[in-house]
Amino acid sequence: QKEVEQNSGPLSVPEGAIASLNCTYSDRGSQSFFWYRQYSGKSPELIMFIYSNGDKEDGRFTAQLNKASQYVSLLIRDSQPSDSATYLCAAEGSSNTGKLIFGQGTTLQVKP
Amino acid sequence: DARVTQTPRHKVTEMGQEVTMRCQPILGHNTVFWYRQTMMQGLELLAYFRNRAPLDDSGMPKDRFSAEMPDATLATLKIQPSEPRDSAVYFCASGLGQLSSYNSPLHFGNGTRLTVT
Numbered sequence: 001q002k003e004v005e006q007n008s009g010p011l012s013v014p015e016g017a018i019a020s021l022n023c024t025y026s027d028r029g030s031q032s033f034f035w036y037r038q039y040s041g042k043s044p045e046l047i048m049f050i051y052s053n054g055d056k057e058d059g060r061f062t063a064q065l066n067k068a069s070q071y072v073s074l075l076i077r078d079s080q081p082s083d084s085a086t087y088l089c090a091a092e093g094s095s096n097t098g099k100l101i102f103g104q105g106t107t108l109q110v111k112p
Numbered sequence: 113d114a115r116v117t118q119t120p121r122h123k124v125t126e127m128g129q130e131v132t133m134r135c136q137p138i139l140g141h142n143t144v145f146w147y148r149q150t151m152m153q154g155l156e157l158l159a160y161f162r163n164r165a166p167l168d169d170s171g172m173p174k175d176r177f178s179a180e181m182p183d184a185t186l187a188t189l190k191i192q193p194s195e196p197r198d199s200a201v202y203f204c205a206s207g208l209g210q211l212s213s214y215n216s217p218l219h220f221g222n223g224t225r226l227t228v229t
Binding site for chain 1: 154157160167221
């Protein structure tokens with residue numbers, strides 16, 4: 001079992017819809033979670049991080065964390081074709097060393 | 113605009129040859145990571161350093177891979193001898209200590225695309 005798991009997709013949504021991306025993690029000691037976006041042929045870039053249970057909103061993006069269920073999600077409202085990319089979920093190791101473990105990534109396709 | 117610099121951007125080599133990839137972290141960042149990305153495995157952590165000291169290289173095949181930080185401005189990843197299965201994109205990333213304590217993202221370089229024939 002991988003430490004961070006994501007459905008590889010592709011997840012296809014129409015423009016303007018809400019895209020929901022999900023991630024589960026196995027290390028109960030992990031405290032911080034990150035969502036990175038990676039365009040094809042490019043390097044990952046951070047879009048959100050969350051470390052408290054509940055929701056965190058930033059513009060069209062909302063990250064959700066449920067530590068009891070070991071579940072992290074990312075919602076993208078009003079999806080745009082420019083959101084089409086691979087979204088990587090990452091968990092920081094339980095020793096708070098800054099070590100990030102990434103999931104496989106979910107490919108999102110937003111269709112005009 | 114501060115950025116992580118990786119060289120070379122592309123490397124094609126024959127099986128058995130030595131490959132050296134270099135990374136210049138962002139000035140002031142004290143944590144450096146090496147990741148390998150393939151379609152099958154995604155982003156795998158190979159090694160990481162804090163204040164130039166190796167903290168964890170358990171993800172790295174020890175028989176052929178080595179990672180070092182000769183100084184605070186340079187991190188290297190070497191493969192000797194290289195094999196076709198090493199073909200991947202190798203990313204270096206730098207950051208500041210405990211990512212949960214700082215609103216400071218992990219910055220990735222543009223990667224080195226390695227092809228071993």
